[in-house]
Amino acid sequence: MTGLKVKDVSKVYKKKTALYPCSFEATEGICLVLCGGNGAGKSTLLQIIAGIHSPTSGTISINGKGISLNRENYLTEIGFMPDDFHAQEMMTIEEFLSFYGSFRKVRKDRVNEVIDLIGLVDKKHELVKSLSKGMRQRLLFGQSILAKPNVLLLDEPTNGLDPYWVNRFVEILNQIKKEGTIIVFSTHMMDVAAEIGDVILFMKQGEVIETIKNENKIEETTMKLMKLHRQ
Numbered sequence: 001m002t003g004l005k006v007k008d009v010s011k012v013y014k015k016k017t018a019l020y021p022c023s024f025e026a027t028e029g030i031c032l033v034l035c036g037g038n039g040a041g042k043s044t045l046l047q048i049i050a051g052i053h054s055p056t057s058g059t060i061s062i063n064g065k066g067i068s069l070n071r072e073n074y075l076t077e078i079g080f081m082p083d084d085f086h087a088q089e090m091m092t093i094e095e096f097l098s099f100y101g102s103f104r105k106v107r108k109d110r111v112n113e114v115i116d117l118i119g120l121v122d123k124k125h126e127l128v129k130s131l132s133k134g135m136r137q138r139l140l141f142g143q144s145i146l147a148k149p150n151v152l153l154l155d156e157p158t159n160g161l162d163p164y165w166v167n168r169f170v171e172i173l174n175q176i177k178k179e180g181t182i183i184v185f186s187t188h189m190m191d192v193a194a195e196i197g198d199v200i201l202f203m204k205q206g207e208v209i210e211t212i213k214n215e216n217k218i219e220e221t222t223m224k225l226m227k228l229h230r231q
């Protein structure tokens with residue numbers, strides 16, 4: 001059974017504490033959502049789990065194995081969607097996904113399946129640089145799920161999505177959850193957090209100030225999150 005364990009993880013950039021010690025665990029099929037205002041520490045936490053930054057203190061493990069034990073093994077468990085990304089702009093959508101898929105030995109039919117899932121079939125021969133913000137988000141999301149990772153990390157995945165795609169995104173994530181993937185994602189959309197999250201961590205100035213266990217009470221949870229935002 002896949003398990004993600006974050007223990008006392010903190011991050012200090014020079015003198016600035018971006019993340020105070022934070023701990024949580026998630027098992028197969030659990031979706032954990034990070035909420036909180038600008039600068040709360042959501043991206044910092046996701047980037048540390050993704051292995052992009054090392055923590056100042058604390059440990060992270062997947063199935064009991066930390067990144068320092070075998071970086072390559074650890075990273076193959078993870079799919080990561082950054083909050084912004086500008087590279088390979090001159091590749092077509094199909095080339096972009098095939099390129100990232102090649103690192104994980106993703107087959108061509110899976111690449112096509114993902115292009116279909118993210119609704120970019122009619123754009124697959126167009127260049128990445130020609131995509132709108134929402135389409136680019138869908139492409140980055142597609143990249144993160146290509147290899148069907150056990151742990152999926154998404155940094156503000158709904159940014160720029162139109163209402164149709166926000167709904168599709170919720171449906172797709174619910175399906176991925178059912179397949180047993182652990183999902184951790186950040187969002188400013190409280191209704192989306194309440195709809196998909198099993199556990200919601202509300203962060204403020206680098207600290208988790210509230211952990212909400214969401215028991216399918218979508219409206220109640222949304223209200224709770226709105227109240228926390230106003231404080």
Ligand SMILES: Nc1ncnc2c1ncn2[C@@H]1O[C@H](COP(=O)(O)OP(=O)(O)OP(=O)(O)O)[C@@H](O)[C@H]1O
Pocket residue numbers: 013016017018036037038039040041042043044045
């Ligand atoms: N590379 C860096 N060097 C110095 N400070 C940083 C760095 N990255 C982030 N920070 C600081 O860490 C804090 C947390 O930033 P982070 O990007 O994690 O917040 P966030 O919750 O993702 O915010 P947003 O909702 O605006 O994306 C902020 O005060 C930010 O200025």
